[in-house]
Amino acid sequence: MVIDISQFHDVFFEESFEGLDIMQSELLELKPGAADPDSINIIFRAVHSLKGGAGTFGFTAISELTGILESMLNDMRNGQKDITAEAVELLLESVGLLRGMLTAIKHKAPADDVLRADIQNRLTLMMAAETDDVLESDNLNDDSSAATQAVGGWEIYFKPHPHLFQTGNDPVRMLRELATLGEFSSEVLDEKLPPFSDLEPEDSYLAWQLTLKGDIPKEEVLEIFEWVDEDCDFTIQALAVEVSEPVEESMLDEPEVTELTSEAELPEQTVSNDEAVADAPLPELSLQTVDTVADGTNGKTAPTASSSIRLGPDKVNSLMDLVGELVITQSMLSQLADNFSPEMLPDLIDGLAQLERNTRDMQEGISGIRMLPIHTAFNHFPTLIKDLADKTGKKVELRLTGEQTEVDKSIMDKIGAPLALLVRNALDHGLETPNVRLASGKSETGSLEVKAFHQGGNLIIEVHDDGAGLDEQKIFSKAVEKGLLSANVELSVDKIHKLIFLPGFSTDDVLADESEHGMDVVRNNIESLNGVIDVQSTKGEGTTFTICVPLPFAIIDGQTVSVANEKYILPLVSIIETLEINETDIKHVTGKGELYTLRDKYIPIIRLYDVFNLKPVISDLADGLVVVVEARGQQIGLFIDDLLGQQQVVIKRLEDNYRKVQGLSGATVLGDGSVTLILDVAGLLALYRDPSLAMHNERAA
C-alpha cells in the first residue's frame, strides 16, 4: 500500500509555524543564566516535534538543523550547557531561519542556503565543546563489525524471562516472524514448566532452541528480538563455521549504537559537505548581524562583503529554464520575421508579449539571486530590545513589518548596524519609563515599530516610537555648546531636529557609551549607500526615522508625462490620481505657494516646469493636468502638460555618472533610444518644503 504523505504537509506547516512562534516567545522571555526549566522544556519540545515532522515528511534540511538545535537544547536541559545570551541569540536566529525555510518549502521557493550554512556552522561551533560522547560511541561501534551475515543460517537459543508477557510482547509472534525469514525449525524446552497447580498463567516458562537456515543477515534476526533483549536469555550462533561466536544480549544494542554515532556525526558532515560545494568563503552577511548585536554602536567598521554569491543548484536550474524559454521565444520571433505578412500581426503581438514575460521573469530571477529578505537584519531586534528594556526598566512592544521585503545583499551588509543603532536609540532616548508614560496619559507599554517596504525603486525603512519626541531645546543648546551653531540663530523645529545628524552630536551623557557614535554614523552609512535619512518628531507623540535607500538595480513601472516639450517618468506606484482643475480652484498662500482643496485636504501644486527651469508651453492650469502623487504619507499635485504612455523602465542612477539631483531618482533609456529623467516624488516634496535645496539643482536641468 502506498500512501501519499504530502497530503499532510499543510497541517505540518501550520503546526510548525505555531511551534516556532512559541519558541520565539519563550526564548524572548528567557533570562540567560537563570532560565526557567519549563521554558527550556517547551522550546525543546517544539524543536523536537519539528524535527520529527520534518523527518517524516522528508524535509531533510529542516530535520538536520533541528537535530543540532535539539541536542543543544537537550544539553541545556540537562545542565551540561550554559544558557548564555549568545546561545539564546543564536537560537532566536535559528527560529527566524527555520521560519524562512518553511516558508520557502511551502511556496516552493528557493531557500536561503547561505544563511542556513552560516547558522548551522555557528551552532556546530557552539556545540563543539562537548563532543566526548562521540568518541565513546565510536569505540562501541568498532565492536559491531562482527555483525555480518552468515551464509548458512543461525542457531538461536531464546528463553523469555517470566515477566515477558507483561511488556506486551508475545514469543509466539516473534517465532512466527522469524519463520518468515528462512527455513525454520524449533524445539521447545519445557523443563521449567511447573506442575499445573503451581502454574502462574501470566508468566512465561518456556524456552526454545531455534534453527534458521538461509542467507539471512544477522541484523534481521536481531531486529525481531530487539524489544525483548533484556527480558530474555538469548544467544545466537552462526551455522556456518567461519563466524561462530556466541552473542550475548548486549549485542542487540548494535543497531542503536550505530544510529547514535551517525547522529552525532551528522552536523559535521553537513558542514563539510557545504564547504565542499562552495569554493568561496562564506559571505559575511550574518556575521555582521552578530557584530551588531555584540556592539550595536559600531557602525563604521562594517566588514566588507565577500565578492562571491553562493547559489543553490535549484536557482541555477531555474535560471537555465528561463534562458531556455527566452531562446524559444527568440527563435519564434525570428521565424515570424523571416516571412512576415500583415495578417501575422496578432502572432507578432503574442510573441512580443511572451518576450516581455520572459524578460520580466529573467529580471526577477537574476535580481532574486542578490536579494535577501530583510528579516535577517531584523532578526535580532527582539533580543536587543528585550535586553535594553530589562536594563532600563522600560516596557516596550516591538512590531516588525515587511520582514519579507527583499533587499540587495550589498545594502543588507551595510544597513544592519545603523538600523540597530536607531532601534536602540528609540528605546534609550525615545521611549519614556512606564511611570512617565502613565503620568502623561499614555499606555504603560511603549510601542516601537520597524517597517520596511519598497517605494518606487527605493527601499524605505521606518523606525517609529511613540515616545517623548525629540527635545528641541536640548538639541539646540547642545549644538550651541558643541560650537555647531551660534546661539542667536533662529531655526525651524524641523531643522533643529536635523541637527542630530551633525557629526559628533550626542545628547545624553549618561548613556554616552551606547550612543557616542551618534546619528552621524548612521547618516554616513546610509549616505554611503546613496540613501537619505530623515527624522520627523512631534513632542509628546513620538519620533519617526525614515531611511530611504535606492535599490541598485531597479526596474519600475513608469508613467511617461510631458512637461514643456520634455518627457519625464513618474513611478506608477506613487500616482494616486489625475485631475483636471481650474485656476479658480487654487488658493495662493504666502510661503506655501499654490494650494488646491482635494476632498477637505490642502495639497500643494508644484509646477514641474518651474522646478526644472523650463520655458512653459502650457501654464494655465485648465489646459494641463494635475497628477496627485504621494510620498511618505503626504500628497502633492504635480502640474504637467499631458500623460503619455506607461512602460517598464530601468533606473540608472545619476550619481554614478553625474551627481545627485534633488527631485530626480535617475534616468532611463526609452524604447526609441531617448534618455528620460525619472522623477523622485519624495525629493520633489522635500524641494517644495525647502526651496533652498534647488540651489544645487540650478545647472541640472
Place this chain on the structure above:
Amino acid sequence: MATILAVDDSASMRQMVSFTLKAANHDVVDAEDGLQALELAQMQSFDLVLTDVNMPVMDGLELTKKLRELESYRFTPILVLTTESGTDKKEQGRVAGATGWLVKPFNPEKLLATIKKVLD
C-alpha cells in the same frame, strides 16, 4: 483488524498515523496528549497503543506507566514513537512498560510493518 489508540501532540503526525492505519483497515482513535489518551483508554479497550514520547501535559512514558497500572492494559502492546534512537530513551520506555518502539522518522510502510510485530 485492530482497534488502535494513537497519541501524538503533533496534528500532522496524528493525521499521518491515523490515515495510514485506517487505510490498513484498523480502527483508530487519536489523542493529543497522555492525559487525554489515558481517559480514552479507560472508556474503551484498545488492541494497541501507539504513543509519542515528548508531549505536553502527560508524556508518553508516564502514559505507558499509568496504562500498565490498569488491569485491562497489563498485556496490551504499547509502542512508543521516538525520535531519540539513544539507548537511554529506549531503556526508559522499557522501564515504563512499553512493548517496543518505533524510531522517527518513519514512513507509512515502516509503521505498518512494525505494528504487525505486535498484532495477530
